[in-house]
Amino acid sequence: MIKIAPITLAGLLAGLVLASNVQANAPRDRSDFSQIFAFNLGREWLALDKEQAQREFIHDSAEGLFLEGEYFFHPYFSYTLGLAILSYDDKASYSQQTTGGYQSSHARGIPIYGDIGYKQFFGANARIYITARAGVSAVTASERSISDCSNCHAEDIDIDGGFYAMVSAGVRFAQSWTVGLRYKSYLSGDINNAAGIAFSYGF
Numbered sequence: 001m002i003k004i005a006p007i008t009l010a011g012l013l014a015g016l017v018l019a020s021n022v023q024a025n026a027p028r029d030r031s032d033f034s035q036i037f038a039f040n041l042g043r044e045w046l047a048l049d050k051e052q053a054q055r056e057f058i059h060d061s062a063e064g065l066f067l068e069g070e071y072f073f074h075p076y077f078s079y080t081l082g083l084a085i086l087s088y089d090d091k092a093s094y095s096q097q098t099t100g101g102y103q104s105s106h107a108r109g110i111p112i113y114g115d116i117g118y119k120q121f122f123g124a125n126a127r128i129y130i131t132a133r134a135g136v137s138a139v140t141a142s143e144r145s146i147s148d149c150s151n152c153h154a155e156d157i158d159i160d161g162g163f164y165a166m167v168s169a170g171v172r173f174a175q176s177w178t179v180g181l182r183y184k185s186y187l188s189g190d191i192n193n194a195a196g197i198a199f200s201y202g203f
Contacts, residue, residue: 162189
């Protein structure tokens, strides 16, 4: 995947906000989402820096599952805290004899992150949403190792998180459930971009 230039992404974010403001001036049935909590669960596909991935003997792609908590402190603004479990496409896996038999290694990382941004629901019964967000992530426990083996060989995989901007759009298909698509462009670190799908439950 191609890394989006910060100026291009900023223009896209401004366009989303402008479009939502135009919608805000049109008659619609909109709910007040302030002081609402939401849990977001989903899947992401990431493009990593090719040179750094090569140095760490992994392919320049990864897949992840994420879980987030989101709080609306304003009808249009919210902040999110989340973590993910990444699975790297490993080029240097190994096997080792353990008490549970001969086991193979896995290459994984756990990003933790937080962001803040603009999110607006609009349309009939406030069913459609768009969001533009900015945040920072850190990749922890990034290693090649054998699961559930305390004395087995392990190797660090040096993949750094960084600052990112995200745009997303989706639809509310029940009173408390939404589904949406998202795209992140990383402005620093070893992740170029990420695309994913998220399911949310608000209360």
